[in-house]
Amino acid sequence: MRGDVALPVKKKSVVISAFTLEAKLKRKIRAHLRKLGFERSQGGALKPPSSSKEAVRALHQEQRKAILKSQRRFLAEALPQLSKHFANGDEIDPRKVLPRLEIVEAGTWQSDLFRLASLTWSVPVSAGFGRRLRYLVWDDSNKKLLGIIALGDPVFNLKVRDELIDWTVKDRGKRLVNILDAYVLGAVPPYNMLLGGKLIACLIRSKDVRDNFLEKYGETRGIISKKKKSARLVMVTTSSSLGRSSVYNRLKLKEQAYFESLGYTQGWGHFHIPDTLFADLRAYLRRKRHKYANGHKFGEGPNWRLRTIRAALDALGFKADLLRHGIGREVFACSLASNAKNILRGKAKRATYRSLLTAQEVGLLARERWLVPRALTRAEYREWRREQLLELLSAVRHTAMDQASTTLPEAGRRARS
Numbered sequence: 001m002r003g004d005v006a007l008p009v010k011k012k013s014v015v016i017s018a019f020t021l022e023a024k025l026k027r028k029i030r031a032h033l034r035k036l037g038f039e040r041s042q043g044g045a046l047k048p049p050s051s052s053k054e055a056v057r058a059l060h061q062e063q064r065k066a067i068l069k070s071q072r073r074f075l076a077e078a079l080p081q082l083s084k085h086f087a088n089g090d091e092i093d094p095r096k097v098l099p100r101l102e103i104v105e106a107g108t109w110q111s112d113l114f115r116l117a118s119l120t121w122s123v124p125v126s127a128g129f130g131r132r133l134r135y136l137v138w139d140d141s142n143k144k145l146l147g148i149i150a151l152g153d154p155v156f157n158l159k160v161r162d163e164l165i166d167w168t169v170k171d172r173g174k175r176l177v178n179i180l181d182a183y184v185l186g187a188v189p190p191y192n193m194l195l196g197g198k199l200i201a202c203l204i205r206s207k208d209v210r211d212n213f214l215e216k217y218g219e220t221r222g223i224i225s226k227k228k229k230s231a232r233l234v235m236v237t238t239s240s241s242l243g244r245s246s247v248y249n250r251l252k253l254k255e256q257a258y259f260e261s262l263g264y265t266q267g268w269g270h271f272h273i274p275d276t277l278f279a280d281l282r283a284y285l286r287r288k289r290h291k292y293a294n295g296h297k298f299g300e301g302p303n304w305r306l307r308t309i310r311a312a313l314d315a316l317g318f319k320a321d322l323l324r325h326g327i328g329r330e331v332f333a334c335s336l337a338s339n340a341k342n343i344l345r346g347k348a349k350r351a352t353y354r355s356l357l358t359a360q361e362v363g364l365l366a367r368e369r370w371l372v373p374r375a376l377t378r379a380e381y382r383e384w385r386r387e388q389l390l391e392l393l394s395a396v397r398h399t400a401m402d403q404a405s406t407t408l409p410e411a412g413r414r415a416r417s
Contacts, residue, residue, distance in 0.1 A: 036062065217231050338354065
């Protein structure tokens with residue numbers, strides 16, 4: 001009998017990825033941090049390439065480019081329509097500058113102008129959260145935009161602020177409602193060349209801001225606590241994104257101090273994790289069915305993005321100190337009420353605002369204190385042209401800028417080339 005012949009069995013081919021999803025994501029994170037210039041210290045924490053302002057700006061450039069790219073359609077539409085609101089240098093007479101605050105409402109051309117102005121910042125600005133007051137600051141002498149201000153809910157934990165007030169966790173929970181944080185604050189070109197940023201900062205401490213807050217949020221219900229609260233704005237905090245600030249330090253008009261330095265943050269945050277990488281981290285958490293992958297409504301915490309990144313890094317096996325970028329921000333407080341600290345400590349019930357001036361009164365004092373003297377020694381502001389906004393938005397120069405330049409004046413095309 002003929003024996004059976006054993007035929008070779010054709011095995012089904014299996015493609016095995018050289019790297020798991022986790023490994024690929026970890027490599028991507030490490031490559032991104034190396035590209036930014038971060039190194040590891042001896043203790044394992046991140047070490048920035050430098051603490052200079054130029055280096056900090058450079059660290060934000062990847063994030064800024066991504067934001068500008070995502071806004072290219074808006075820029076193509078907004079620049080031709082709204083650039084007229086920015087001043088040419090020779091349209092400014094520093095002796096006649098007359099600041100005025102205008103509240104920005106959502107869905108208006110003023111809201112688009114605020115958005116456009118904020119995109120010119122070298123360091124990307126936050127969208128804010130919770131309660132918000134946004135302002136355009138106009139120069140009524142020529143009807144041009146001088147600067148922008150945005151106030152929003154403060155973070156719950158801020159060590160240097162909490163040490164200044166010296167309150168308990170319970171007291172903070174009750175009285176944080178009386179504080180806002182200035183997350184956007186500054187002058188636009190060419191007013192920034194005249195120290196207009198100092199003028200803008202001083203407008204925070206004005207009757208106008210106090211009254212606007214009282215009208216909108218004086219009687220409010222906490223989103224998290226659901227309790228009705230009688231709020232009075234007694235303090236506004238802010239921080240310098242470039243380390244030590246030359247704008248807020250020693251900021252005085254006559255004998256009135258407008259901001260006081262509280263110290264520095266400890267250099268924790270997520271600015272070095274851009275939106276594209278954040279999307280990858282969220283997708284990873286979504287695969288793992290993690291609760292932070294999709295939950296981001298207010299009431300789940302203002303630091304949802306930070307906690308989401310931390311959760312993803314933890315799941316990937318990274319240490320938490322990967323979020324410690326080492327760039328400390330100088331933190332400042334502006335007390336609108338002269339007894340602000342006692343109000344926040346619960347030692348006083350009625351806020352004292354006797355020293356507050358109107359925004360116009362503050363603006364006129366600031367004009368004489370900074371703008372007029374600066375113009376005498378630094379006349380280059382007169383050479384600025386509004387078409388140079390194209391250069392400030394150069395990250396999208398070959399997309400939205402190409403479209404916008406077809407309707408902007410000829411000088412705009414020269415500035416772009």
